[in-house]
Amino acid sequence: MKHLISIDDLSKDEIIGILDKAEDFEDVALGLRSCKILEGKILANLFFEPSTRTRISFETAMKRLGGEVVNVSAQEASSMAKGETLADTVRVISNYCDAIVIRHFLEGAARFAAENSSVPVINAGDGAGQHPTQTLLDLYTIRKECRRLEGLTIALVGDLKYSRTIHSLIKALKLFKNKIYLVSPEILALPEEFLEELDGNAEKAKLEDIIESVDVLYVTRIQKERFLDEEEYRRVAGSYRITPEIVSRMKDGAIILHPLPRVDEIDVRVDSMRQARYFKQAFYGVPVRMAILSEVML
Amino acid sequence: MKELVISKIREGTVIDHIPAGRAILVLKILGINEKTKETVSMALNVTSKKMGKKDIVKVEGLFIKEEELNKIALIAPNATINLIKDYEIEKKFKVKLPEVVRGILRCPNRMCISNSREPISSIFYVRAEGDEVFAKCHYCGRKIKDLSQYLL
Numbered sequence: 001m002k003h004l005i006s007i008d009d010l011s012k013d014e015i016i017g018i019l020d021k022a023e024d025f026e027d028v029a030l031g032l033r034s035c036k037i038l039e040g041k042i043l044a045n046l047f048f049e050p051s052t053r054t055r056i057s058f059e060t061a062m063k064r065l066g067g068e069v070v071n072v073s074a075q076e077a078s079s080m081a082k083g084e085t086l087a088d089t090v091r092v093i094s095n096y097c098d099a100i101v102i103r104h105f106l107e108g109a110a111r112f113a114a115e116n117s118s119v120p121v122i123n124a125g126d127g128a129g130q131h132p133t134q135t136l137l138d139l140y141t142i143r144k145e146c147r148r149l150e151g152l153t154i155a156l157v158g159d160l161k162y163s164r165t166i167h168s169l170i171k172a173l174k175l176f177k178n179k180i181y182l183v184s185p186e187i188l189a190l191p192e193e194f195l196e197e198l199d200g201n202a203e204k205a206k207l208e209d210i211i212e213s214v215d216v217l218y219v220t221r222i223q224k225e226r227f228l229d230e231e232e233y234r235r236v237a238g239s240y241r242i243t244p245e246i247v248s249r250m251k252d253g254a255i256i257l258h259p260l261p262r263v264d265e266i267d268v269r270v271d272s273m274r275q276a277r278y279f280k281q282a283f284y285g286v287p288v289r290m291a292i293l294s295e296v297m298l
Numbered sequence: 299m300k301e302l303v304i305s306k307i308r309e310g311t312v313i314d315h316i317p318a319g320r321a322i323l324v325l326k327i328l329g330i331n332e333k334t335k336e337t338v339s340m341a342l343n344v345t346s347k348k349m350g351k352k353d354i355v356k357v358e359g360l361f362i363k364e365e366e367l368n369k370i371a372l373i374a375p376n377a378t379i380n381l382i383k384d385y386e387i388e389k390k391f392k393v394k395l396p397e398v399v400r401g402i403l404r405c406p407n408r409m410c411i412s413n414s415r416e417p418i419s420s421i422f423y424v425r426a427e428g429d430e431v432f433a434k435c436h437y438c439g440r441k442i443k444d445l446s447q448y449l450l
């Protein structure tokens with residue numbers, strides 16, 4: 001049975017296969033073509049932690065392919081969690097449906113769910129752990145908007161220490177040959193183990209030194225909770241803010257991505273500039289999740 | 299002359315070349331405790347040419363399975379095993395690091411599912427790098443070294 005738990009479980013060819021499939025589904029995702037290949041199938045969204053955006057993206061993807069969705073809300077899931085184990089919940093729910101999308105606050109929960117499920121399990125985020133569908137949609141966006149996935153200069157900006165999106169993206173980017181710049185305050189620098197994984201393909205840099213050379217600027221939020229001192233947070237976060245002045249220095253064809261939600265790390269005036277692709281990136285979540293759903297259920 | 303630290307056994311398993319202070323941990327890994335019916339003797343801080351000081355464990359009347367014994371390699375990578383029959387060494391071998399261990403190591407990550415109340419036992423992938431032994435949690439991916447600190 002096919003599950004999707006971690007981006008590490010996929011080979012480069014499997015990743016490319018999913019991206020190609022997503023490409024085929026793009027017109028279906030836009031409502032331009034009908035393709036009901038999952039008709040008669042039921043997807044269970046099992047969310048132990050709220051994530052409306054991710055849940056709706058899966059729900060839309062499933063419905064565009066003709067399937068049905070049952071949602072177990074965070075509230076229902078957590079009251080269930082009080083009464084029984086995750087193992088039992090998954091054993092029961094997997095008898096009702098054809099695939100499960102799970103989001104949980106504990107790391108490894110999705111893998112454990114898969115071990116107890118009679119249907120495929122897709123990880124939609126397990127605590128600080130993995131969120132492979134986000135990574136696949138990030139890769140899809142880069143390939144789509146830059147027309148390639150190799151030979152690019154990619155700057156990862158913001159919280160490189162705690163961001164699960166960044167850690168997962170780094171693991172995937174390692175499979176493709178790209179130059180990576182790490183742009184973060186020292187206290188939010190990429191952990192050593194990820195630096196090792198990148199084996200010399202990444203270097204720390206300052207935004208002003210590299211902004212003219214990047215093809216992709218991937219921005220993440222710097223969270224206030226990471227700082228002891230509010231003053232310090234404001235000073236640091238301010239210096240990583242993407243403004244129209246910074247964007248105007250970017251080269252032709254360069255793009256800005258963000259996993260959303262955004263707070264103020266990207267100035268709203270950037271939204272109308274041609275480099276801003278983060279809303280498109282959010283849309284691409286639908287065809288990518290369609291590809292994943294059809295991959296695990298058919 | 300070979301010194302006799304603890305009396306010879308007629309039949310059973312002798313585990314030698316355990317780093318000093320770890321004999322108790324070896325028993326823990328093997329699940330040997332006060333409920334075990336076999337006689338167990340330990341020698342601690344024995345002078346050793348190779349190791350300076352070492353511990354030795356002898357379990358009388360029991361041939362422990364090789365697969366079980368290999369788990370000792372997590373904390374005593376150079377341990378040697380002597381299987382004794384009629385006071386003679388019937389088989390001698392060095393423990394070999396297992397690739398996967400279940401239910402032996404504890405994940406230090408508090409947010410790891412393996413530490414929850416689920417019906418779950420920890421799974422770690424084990425790997426040696428030079429003299430050091432590393433293990434990686436199957437569930438959360440956390441890497442650990444100095445494994446003796448993480449025995450369940």
Ligand SMILES: [Zn+2]
Nearest residue numbers: 405410435438
């Ligand atoms: Zn773990």
